Amino acid sequence: MGMNMPAKKLKPFAKVESLIIDYNGSQVKAKKLTVHSEIPIGIDTAWNNLKTPALLKFVAKGMIKFRSVSEPFPKQWELGKTYGVKMRVFGFIPFGGIHYLFIEKIDDPNFKISTKEWDKGAKVWNHDVMMKDLGNGSIYYEDAITIYGGMITGFITSFAKKFYEHRQKRWQIVAEKNLRFGE
Template sequence: MAQFTLTTYLDLPLEQAAALVEQPSTLFYVARPLVFFRPVKGQDLPSRWQEGTYWFRLYLWGIIPIGQQAVVISYPDGENFSLLDDGHSWLIKQWRHLIRLTPEGQGCCYQDILEIEAGLLTSLVAGFARLFYRHRQRRWLKLAEQFRP
């Protein structure tokens, strides 16, 4: 199993950052253009993540299919804000991604905390995940800039 945590500071109040984390459209924004998430046909997405399982087809750069992934959403109890995706796919036995927000100054600390298990491919998948989540955090910073006065 591979585990890692990436942390960045968002110049957004925790409540505003949490509202963005809860929107599937934010996932699509922060993942692109590296990874495109397309809901499996016939599946409607809520405007705010509800607890449950959502299936997506994933595409690298929007053109190379890289399989289907279950995004399994829950909201762990906690002092601040957390959203957990306990996802999986045929290749990845466990893709446990916890987003944790904590207040810091005028903004908040944003953490991606990951545990990945993909058998013999764990190192390769985790290497890609590190790249992907660094990309996502850069996109989060860009998104936060749009909300500055």
């Protein structure tokens, strides 16, 4: 055993649950996807990164490419604003038409961000991100997404599970390389 062992990669944990939600006045069958992991990064650095479109582009790289459909992305997400994006799976396959992200909540004291998102396929994509300081230079990081897409809800959820696991693995790179997008 060498003294310079590489840090252990912390694998994300994912869970999918069924639930009933209200969609346009009807009760519909949706899915709730929760993906969480421990990331060896300080909470302030992680939080400042999370509030930037630049981090989204980085953690999605290799799986989804985002392009704003109107003005360029801001340096930081803005509370109450809706962003329209075109997504390309693996960088070249169009997916979902225009995807809209409404920034519903940015809760600095509690390290939580909530978005309401939708597109042609995913009629509901409500995403909550939550972080907790573990006190050891690491954070608990959680993506919780409620997904409804009619008959393709299961397909969308399966894709989302792979995507969010990918994102959290890319967060490990952010931590390892001490990347800072919010400065």
